[in-house]
Amino acid sequence: MIVPLHDDRRNKRRLPPVVWLIAWVVGVPALLGGLGAWEVERGQATAENVTRRQVELPVSVVQLRLLAATDPYASVRFEGARTAYGAALAVDRAQEALAAVTRDLPLARARAWMPSATLGGALLALLAGLVALGGAAAAGLWARRSRDALLASFGLVRRALPVLLGLQIVGLSLAVLAAALFEATGLWFTQRFSAGEAKLLLAALVIAALAAWAAVAAVRGLRGVFALFTPEPIDVRGRALDEAEAPGLWRLVRELAGRGDALAPDAVVVGLTGGFFVTEGAVRLGSNGQTLTGRTLYLPVPYLGVLDGRELSAVIGHELAHFAGEDTAYSRRFTPIYAGLHRALAALGNAGPGDLLTRPAAYVGHRSLGTFDAAVARWSRAREFEADRRGALVSGAPPAASALLRVGVLGPVVGETLGSAFDEPDAAPDDLVAGVLDAIPATGFPDPGSHLDDRQAHPTDTHPPDRQRIAALGVPLDAELFARAARPLTEADRAWPAALVADWAGLCRGLSADFLTGAREHRAAERTYLEEAAAAVPVEETLVHENGSPMVWTMGVLALLFAGAGAALLLYPRALGIAQDALAQQILVGVAAAGVAWAGIYAARVHRRGRIPLLVLTPDALRSPLLDGAVVWQDVADFQVTHGKRLTLTLALAPEATLPRAKRLVSQARVSRRRRQVSVQSLGARGLKPDAFAALIGRYLAASRARVHLSATSTGI
Incomplete structure (x- = not known):
């Protein structure tokens, strides 16, 4: 693979995306349409010419036969021909031409219809692209009215966009294939169809076959790409807890769901990494490969020991609020499919042999999906604020605000502790949760205010900055809030999660073991890769020589040409018109000799370079x-x-x-x-x-x- 050097100047010269969009969506079909319009006149002219010759040639055959009977030695010259024929031979030539015209007429008539396919395909591609862009723009504007409008409009686009993109690809494929076939068959009607024209015809037919193959590959690639609409499971390294393992946690979750008028989760998963989240999509557990379906609540256990009961209730209440009212439909019907569509369009631009035919569809798809980004950001922001409000109803606004900051300030501690354990799993403690809590300063967290612009982590969604969420809760950013968020960790804080999980210490050690096992497996795989890469080159020297053979042969042929020219000048000066000018003859022979010498010297130099x-x-x-x-x-x-x-x-x-x-x-x-x-x-x-x-x-x-x-x-x- 050729690896390019990075060049910031190249990035500066890139054209704006809208220019590429217009070029691919409008420019390419317009060029194909212009080619089709030019081909219409040419195809009709060929068909008319063949039809006219089919009518005229029988008359010419009769006339030539009469001429041959009355004057056998008459000279006949056909229109456009350089050679004259005797009357009898002219009859044979006319009959051959008539047979050829009869044979070529079906092809000429079929060829006259090919430009219509080119025009139709270009028009189909143009209309499909413009309808997709216009419809998506209108749907994006409609989606800003309400969350229901977002779901409804996106549903329409989800169903219509693959059809429109498919029509766009089919139209481009048809236009390219028809244009290639038209130009290929046009060589058949060349009056003097020589071996050169036969080779051109074969090359054009090969191009047409490649165009057909690319068209089929593009359509098949489109079908395969949009299979990515199916939401993929979220990979989570964690464990699912049932009620026997975590009776207190399940009791708290169900109580909070009831108080928030939300649906209770079907599964509660705990792990070491990430943030709090809920999902209605499939979740695949990295510990045992189990796939969970339905409503899932994920809790990162390092945070459970630093949040008090009211703060944890506010966080869980916030997450369960996404299972309440309209939000549950949004989480189930929109978020996973929206992410899947992004993946599909990312793959569409690299669909294999039909890449050039799918490129316009990829631009249209990305532009169409981009019209929803503003609405998605707006309603995602609104749903997070609403979830914060619902979470604060079960615990109060101040605990909800301090929970946001406390989770934010603990994030770097969790990341540093787990990162060190991942880098050196053999030196890590058996209980990484305890390691995280031990890393918290005894005086508490430093400066919670520096985390006001943090955003809580989520695998499929985005959150507004904590500053905006706290402001929406109506909690002032004062010393009291910062002191609550930065309070030192107490033994009661560390111990109270044991009231939620039957074997809290065992769970922490089990999750730590899973994490460290994954780290060791990663390090082993990385080591194997590095060892294979290091061993991919030999210990002894590898010599790379310059490939000068083609140039040496080229110089040899050039030297022979110069030598031949010099010999011709010496042997046939009269035929070359320089016999009377001895000076010109000497100069030309000198130039030929110099050419031979230069070609020989350069060839020798290249040959010598190739030996080193x-x-x-x-x-x-x-x-x-x-x-x-x-x-x-x-x-x-x-x-x-x-x-x-x-x-x-x-x-x-x-x-x-x-x-x-x-x-x-x-x-x-x-x-x-x-x-x-x-x-x-x-x-x-x-x-x-x-x-x-x-x-x-x-x-x-x-x-x-x-x-x-x-x-x-x-x-x-």
């Missing part, structure tokens, strides 16, 4: 006879391989790396100290195509980085 390795690759560094020093792989930040007239390897070095120098002023190597880049040009790499050459460089760079990572973890290789 262009690059010497080792596991530690890259060397080249063109450079006065080696380039250490660890100093390479990025690389790029480009190919055209020349194959160029460009290495971008780190700021602290030592730059080598080119040995000669005029050389195949270039060193830019301002850009910190080293470039090596060549005519190609012997035995390697550009992609294979780039893959080779990439393997050496990946192997070096893998060894660095293995060395950093003190594992060696």
Whole structure:
């Protein structure tokens, strides 16, 4: 794979998305429509010409037969022909032309209808794209009226968008296929159908076949992509608790659901990571692979020991409020499908062989879905505020506000503790929940006010900043709130979750064991990958030679041409018109001789260069006879391989790396100290195509980085 260097200037030159949208949705069908309109006149002209010849040729045959009977030696020249025929031979030629016209007429008539397919396909693609964009824009505006309007409008778009995108792809496929077939069959009607035209016809038919294949692949890809509409389970590393394992927790949850007029969850899942959330989508547990369906409440256990009863009630009440009233339908019918549609459209732009045919549909789909983003953000914000209000009804607004800040200030402690355990699972404690609580300063949390702009984590949704949520609760951001949120952790706080779970300590150790097992598995998989990457290059040197053979052969042929020209000048000066001008003859012969010499010298130089390795690759560094020093792989930040007239390897070095120098002023190597880049040009790499050459460089760079990572973890290789 060719890996590009990062270039911020390239990003600055990118066109706005709306320009690409217009180009693909309007410009491409318009170009195909213009091509179809041009083909209409050409197709009709061909059909009319063949039809006219079918009518005229029988008359010409009769006339030529009469002429051959009366004047056998008469000379006949057909219209547009350069050769004259005798009357008898002219009769045979006319009969052959009549047979050809009779054979070609069905094809000519069919070809005259092909532009209609091109025009129809282009028009279908254009209308489908514009209807999709216009309908989605109207639906997006309607969705802002209410949450019910959002659900209804999105339902319409969800059903109509795949159909419209499918019609758009079918229209483009039809237009491209019809245009390719029209141009391919047009070569059949060439008056002098030679071997060259036969090859062009074969090439055009191959292009038409590729267009048909791409069209089928595009439609099949569309079907497969929109299968991603099916919501995927949420992967959660946690355990589901039944009532026997957590009687107090289930009792609290059911009580809060009843007080909030909400539906109780079907499952309660606890884990170490993430934030509080509820979902009506499928949840797949990482501990045992079990998939839960229905309503699920997830609780991160590290937070249970820092929230008091009223704060925890406010948090759980907030989450259960999403199972109340209209919110439960929103959670079930909209959020998972909305995320699934995003995934589908992300995959649509890379649908395989039909990528060029699905690209306009991908632009339309993203634009159509984007019209809902403002409505989704608006109603998501509104539903969170409403859930906060419902949660505060069961505990009071101040505990709800302090719970938001207390969860926010604990987040970095949880992240740091679990991150350290993940990096070094063998040195981690058996109870990571206790480790999190032990990491909290004895004086309490520092500066809760610095977390006012935090957003609570959620796997499928977004939350407004805590500052806005606290303001919506009507709680002032004063010293009393900050003191409550930053209060020190007491033993009662650490112990009270035991009233919710029958074996609290065992649950914490079990969740910790699951987490550490996952960390070890990840480290083992990472180590295997790094070892394989490090071993992907040989210990001995790999020599890359310049591929100069094509150029040597080219110079050889050029030298023969110059030599032939010189010999012709010497042997046939009279035929070439220079026999009377000895000076001109000498100059031309000298130029031919100079051409032979130059081609020979250049070929010898290229041949000599090919005998010396262009690059010497080792596991530690890259060397080249063109450079006065080696380039250490660890100093390479990025690389790029480009190919055209020349194959160029460009290495971008780190700021602290030592730059080598080119040995000669005029050389195949270039060193830019301002850009910190080293470039090596060549005519190609012997035995390697550009992609294979780039893959080779990439393997050496990946192997070096893998060894660095293995060395950093003190594992060696």
